[in-house]
Amino acid sequence: MLTDLGNFKRTKYCGEVSLSDVGKTLNLAGWVHRKRHHGGVIFIDLRDREGIIQIVVEEKNNPEAYEIADKLKSEYVIGVVGRVRKRPEGTENPKLKTGYVELVADKILVFNVSEPLPFPVEEETPVSEETKLKYRFIDLRRENMKNNLIFRHRVYQITRNFFTEEGFIEIETPFLTKSTPEGARDFLVPSRLHPGKFYALPQSPQLFKQILMVAGFDKYFQIVKCFRDEDLRADRQPEFTQIDFEISFVREEDVMDIAEKLIAKLFKELLGIELKTPFERISYKEAMEKYGTDKPDRRFGLELIELTDIFENTEFKVFKAVIKNGGVVKAINFKNSNLSRKEIDELTKYVQSLGAKGLAWIKVEEGKLTSPIVKFFSEEETQKLLERTQAQPGDVILFSADKRETVYKILGNLRLHIGKKYGLIDENKWDIFWVVDFPLMEWDEEEERFVALHHPFTMPKEEDIPRLKEALETDDLDRKKELVHLVRARAYDMVLNGEEIGGGSIRIHRKDVQDIVFKLLGIEEKEAEEKFGFLLEALKYGAPPHGGLAFGLDRIVAIMLGLDSIRDVIAFPKTQRGICPLTNAPDYVETKQLKELHIKVVE
């Protein structure tokens, strides 16, 4: 039954056959999507990339083709030569794009057979992630996955055209590069030619694009894979794609303007949505205080309310202790929720999973307050609290009192949890804005040193540089922290529906400033020389002022398509433990290979 392609040549995609083809003879090729056998007449839904068309085979008119059609099974790969005709009246199928025509088979060629599929190409039944990834070639035949990848392709095209029109030059940077400290864990590649030495896969092309600026390519862009060996999430894969760009002789506004234009263009051309530019900007401080996160989802309320001042002199031991230790008291008011004890218990469990000791709450009811803690409050405190939270009967106020960062984390996540769980999020809204005025560095308790919030090449605000210098000079750690925390970065993040989709900064182009920053980050001169020497060297030879940004392409595509996981916009993604079920990577290698690489595995 099987036949070679022979001189068969496809003349059209199945999905593109239309009324204008009626009467024509076409050669179609594709997969048997489904077969309906009526005894005497067989209908075959033939599927290719562009869609599905109905093939008709009648026994009395074409016994030869009928005999072959009879034997066809799902997902056999066939070619059909036939004549397009208008469907008989009353048999049209408006659900199909091609539903007003059908192809009367003249000849059927069977190019290949298929075993029964592990799961159907139809999407009615969901399939477990692992099965989908193991049989990704089947999964990608599905309408949604196929469309996702085509959508992604269009994002590439629009992006490339956009940057080209704006005068940017696309330049590739190496994947086999040098491991650098700071940031994520590197994937390492052993060097065969240099025993004991390793390349690292780039976490981003950051240093190379800066060097390209020094080289005079004043507008660079690239759609590029990046690699970070960290734990995975729904929006994080070990290898992911960035839209990366960098420009010389610019300030923040110039970079942000280009970034906005690209996003606005993608939304307009792909979704038909006009985003209002320039995008709104909020400060890091505002984001943290109101939402407890630097990437707030503002499509719903439930903002964090500051209460520390109200409880400054409280007798309530828990709050008192927290405030005395420099912590804060904040709350969210879940308006008109009438939460039951059971629901509050669930929320308590949730915050406990985040590391909270518990969840203090007040149920505001008609004429009374139900709460395990309100009895410890003074009359005045209760009054001010109700006023500040604008409490009404039906509301439930949920508290967090702890170190500032902890309160942000607890309430920020609780807010999001409630928003999702209780359907507060307006899914039809597109909330896009910038977060600006990030601190340059923050103190890392564990490592007992400052770490860069963005990366070590981010330019501090000019007016804050004296503070940096002073911080460098003082030996008083508390004073040092105080000074450093006041230093703001010339950095900006773009946030879309509560996800960070891009971030960038104006970079340090002066060696003296870079030296100060490295020193404060605890990177000694020798280390800086070893690890970033090539950049520092470049900065000596006429580095222009420059800045840029990188977008997370996978995230952008996923959000635009309304998907929760970037796995659904990546052809061959990894599972949460970094495994590819299709290829079974990572895997053991031959001892010989290890030997060549001068590597010995230690248990």
Next chain:
RNA sequence: GGAGCGGUAGUUCAGCCCGGUCAGAACGCCGGCCUGUCAAGCCGGAGGUCGCGGGUUCAAAUCCCGUCCGCUCCGCCA
């Protein structure tokens, strides 16, 4: 490293609480019938190491312990 949810037929699931006719459904698959269907229909059939290992018990899909895998989250991710 930690928390939660899940793992039963090819697929998606029910059964698990309360151990004993609980090895079940739908779809798919195989065979047959059928000339206008399009999630075709009708009749018949095959198909399971209940993730894995151990324990408790007269008896375990069901209870307990451990472990592996998938997903979500915290930590981590400049």
